[in-house]
Amino acid sequence: MMKIIGWMLIRMVASRYIAILLGISFFVLSLDLLANAKDVQALRPGDSWILIDYMLHRAPSVVSNYMGISMLLAMLLSLTELSYRNEMVAIWAAGLSPVRLLSMLLPLAFLAGGLQFVLSDTAIPATTPQLRDWGIGDYGADKLKVGEKDPIWMRAGPDILRAGSANADSTRLEDVIIFRRDGNGLLREQIYAAQAELSGGRWTLSGVLVYYRDNLQPSRLETLVYSGAMKPAQAGARSGAPEDMSLAELSYFIDNQGFGIRPVWVYETWAHKRVSLFFSGLLMMALCIPLATRFRRGGGLGVLFAVGVGLGFLFFIVDGISLTMGELGFVTPWLAAWFPLAAFGSLAAVLTLRAETV
Numbered sequence: 001m002m003k004i005i006g007w008m009l010i011r012m013v014a015s016r017y018i019a020i021l022l023g024i025s026f027f028v029l030s031l032d033l034l035a036n037a038k039d040v041q042a043l044r045p046g047d048s049w050i051l052i053d054y055m056l057h058r059a060p061s062v063v064s065n066y067m068g069i070s071m072l073l074a075m076l077l078s079l080t081e082l083s084y085r086n087e088m089v090a091i092w093a094a095g096l097s098p099v100r101l102l103s104m105l106l107p108l109a110f111l112a113g114g115l116q117f118v119l120s121d122t123a124i125p126a127t128t129p130q131l132r133d134w135g136i137g138d139y140g141a142d143k144l145k146v147g148e149k150d151p152i153w154m155r156a157g158p159d160i161l162r163a164g165s166a167n168a169d170s171t172r173l174e175d176v177i178i179f180r181r182d183g184n185g186l187l188r189e190q191i192y193a194a195q196a197e198l199s200g201g202r203w204t205l206s207g208v209l210v211y212y213r214d215n216l217q218p219s220r221l222e223t224l225v226y227s228g229a230m231k232p233a234q235a236g237a238r239s240g241a242p243e244d245m246s247l248a249e250l251s252y253f254i255d256n257q258g259f260g261i262r263p264v265w266v267y268e269t270w271a272h273k274r275v276s277l278f279f280s281g282l283l284m285m286a287l288c289i290p291l292a293t294r295f296r297r298g299g300g301l302g303v304l305f306a307v308g309v310g311l312g313f314l315f316f317i318v319d320g321i322s323l324t325m326g327e328l329g330f331v332t333p334w335l336a337a338w339f340p341l342a343a344f345g346s347l348a349a350v351l352t353l354r355a356e357t358v
Helices: 001-033 037-043 050-064 067-084 086-093 098-104 106-134 246-254 264-292 301-328 331-356
Strands: 152-156 159-166 171-183 185-198 203-214 219-226
Touching: 001 050, 001 067, 037 050, 037 185, 050 067, 050 106, 067 086, 067 106, 067 264, 067 301, 086 246, 098 106, 098 264, 098 331, 106 159, 106 203, 106 264, 185 219, 246 264, 264 331, 301 331
Parallel strands: none
Antiparallel strands: 152 159, 159 171, 171 185, 185 203, 203 219
16 A cells, blocks of 8 residues: 555656746746847757757756756745645655655656756766857857867966967967966966977977966076876866866866865865765655654645745745855855755755654
């Protein structure tokens, strides 16, 4: 009997979750396309398939953004419907507690969390470079074409290198600046070079001008050999935008101190955030289920829905503020990413324990 109830609940919540998620995503994508239709069509004049292509590239980001709120609404709709039909009374009478009910929905929570992680860690990093290349809508202000003529950042120990352009495999650079730092991270030399070429594990700089700390006389050299093992920022992530990176790219930037593009704690915050996304659906379930115990016979359904939506939106607000605090370095990265989940998870636990005593 418990298995039957469990599959019924999973099917009920899953069907509403998928319908809400697809409905919201299609609505947002349609508005986005209508707002930018002229710019999208200008990419390939006369080719109507560019509209579909643009929506497909935007879809992973939009779907991922609305997965949490979709799970919240799906849970509230399912619980209010069950309560309205007095089926919640039968469920509680069968001996099911809020904890047992949540455990029955764990497969759906983990499936939704896994899907959100895959979208954020695989699909979004794969589609974002093309969106930046198109420069439509939100990507128009910071358009970055990632190719051989784009700026590239590298790092070797404390030293940071910036090149105005590079070839495909980043072995030949132009308009090079090397920021040589001491052990405390303070600038001690700044090297300008017209060109740099990698050969035998060493960089040969040509057309070199070296500036020193303490206002010493600059040096001009025809060539200079730099032996630092420079690691390039990966081509797909040269913009340094952590929200568009995979977890592997975030780890690569963390290991190399962000290549001087952004502070390392920004990438650490987003790495923790990427993992924490897996549990957002489970949290929405944990917040909603205890509320249903106070409306066993269909009364006050409007209050149930309002309180559930209020708690969900409060979580998203706190989550956004916490993420911003982590990016600014005001709190440690792990705390910025996990505090909202821990705080609201604790609230869900308290509500569940109180519901167990009702």
